Amino acid sequence: MSDQTNEAEADATRPAPPVDAPDVVEALETLPRRRDQLLPALIAAEHALGWLSEAAIEDVSVHTRIPLSEVYATATAYSELRLEPPVEGRWHVCTGVTCRQAGADALLDALAGSGESAEPVDCRFLCALAPVAERGGALFGRCEAQRLIALAVEDGDRS
């Protein structure tokens, strides 16, 4: 999907982006310099860095030639894009209708009570396996606090 005029215009000038996040720049280089690549570029930058830092957003702006303010406005409009660095090992516990009925609040309490970092999130679309939690991008279904805490301890021992 592309808007051809935009592409030609963008390719005419290729300023070098700020280089304080080399992985981000490298990831962006694979994408055409076009407006329609704005969301793919934000996603690629987030994958490369783990979140969208100010420098990464600037890189996206320079790469796509879309004004910085507009890139910010767009990045903040998507709930899945992270504008803060992720907390290592944090549990995201679904508190959607099904998961809450299946005990999500108690799960959050139990995790917090045993020193785990945990925060509520909206439906993860795995409602049939409620309650659902997510950690480091992996989804867990039919969650019981004890099992999650054991998993976290295992991971901690390994690293």
Add this chain to the structure above:
Amino acid sequence: MTLDALRAAHPGFEGEVRVLVHGGTCGHAVGVAPHGGFLRQSAGDACAEAACDGACWAAPAATVLRPGHSHRFARLDETGVEPLLTCLAGSCDARADDRGEREHRGGLMSRLGRTDGTLAGALAAGAYEAAARALAMAPAEVIDAVEAMELTGRGGAHFPTGQKWCFATGGEPPVLVVNAEEGEPGVFKDRHMLEGDPHRVIEGMLIAAHATGATDACVYINGQARRARAAFEHALAEAAEAGILGGDALGAAVALTIEVRSGAGGYVCGEETVILNSIEGQRPVPRFKPPQITEAGLFGRPTLLNNVETLAAATLLFDPPAAPPKLVPLSGAVARPGLYEVAVDGQATWGSLLEAARGGAHAPPGVGSLLVGGPSGVFVAAEQFDEPLEMAALGAGGLVALAPGGEANVTLELARYNARESCGECTPCREGTVRLVELLEAPSLDRPKLDELIDVITEASLCQLGGMAGRPIASALATFPQAFSNGAAGAAE
């Protein structure tokens, strides 16, 4: 080439017995991997990974397929793999199958999670038969057939699909956009289809493209649905390699290019004009209509936008089921939550669906009501369970079985959700959804004010996020007035 030649070029698994380990998002979330590893050791090449077959409740699960015998073994974590190994060895009581009689495996779910995920497996199970037939017909005839099967949009609005395809033809060829954003809480049907039968989605796209003259397409997939995207992209690569896309493997040249895009969350991001803005690199907010997107949509081009399930259902056009099928993701207070296919035939009721999912007496404390359609939905009280299902009332299909007594609390949660998800582009919804929450949180309910506010938001919002934000509240107040005597928050504490 012909379909027979295509099949001959892609022979499926040759053995007699097959073990399909149901992985996918569901299986992996409940630790199917070690069971799969063990079964691979026992069954060797006969063992393959499949996606979830819709029986999410059964995960981690595996299915043994033998000629004349299909047997799913549920909850391997609880039962172990011994019974499965006995079946594999050839001595099995088929009546032990956990599917039971009521589980309906109609047309739409017939292949879901029931193949090894390869093109060969899909072809052996009938994939691309409908597309090959449609490609041999005049486009107008295909549209007539879709109109005749009375297919309606499964994204939730239930607009007649044949009519939409008709609007998209006649001028410049449209671009086909597939809505796989599936961001409505409680809905997990399109993900299952993309993971478990991606070739059906491609086939539906081929039929739509042929009918409308589209030569390029964009599939917009929810950013969290990583396995769905991977399975779909794998299927695309196989279809291209086999000459289905960009070749003539189905008997006629197909020149459809398909691009895949990821979304990045937000309920409103499933609204059709938001998707178009998102793909163009604009802020993800709705557009004013008119113009309708069939006239001026993506990059100003005529655009045909359909939901994944709509396109999947279009593959049934030559053999339409007696009653229109609807995928229903059902979760909550039932013993067997998962994906169901319902024949909306005027006979099926909320109650019969709950019975299939072992609700009610099977799952204490029973089901007090159903939430149908999540944050834009309505409550169906137990007294209404024997009313027949109607297609339009199902919306996108998301159903949550609620234990008795939780309705006021859920209503407040939904109102808060809508306020969080309001994109802020229009005032009635931006301001109104926050006020709705305040009114529900108040110690006593100001009913006249609430009713008036719901009217304003419903009438004046730019898109249906705001337009339907008052719906669950109005429904809860009408259905469970006693639950709100002290305001919703009073009940919630």
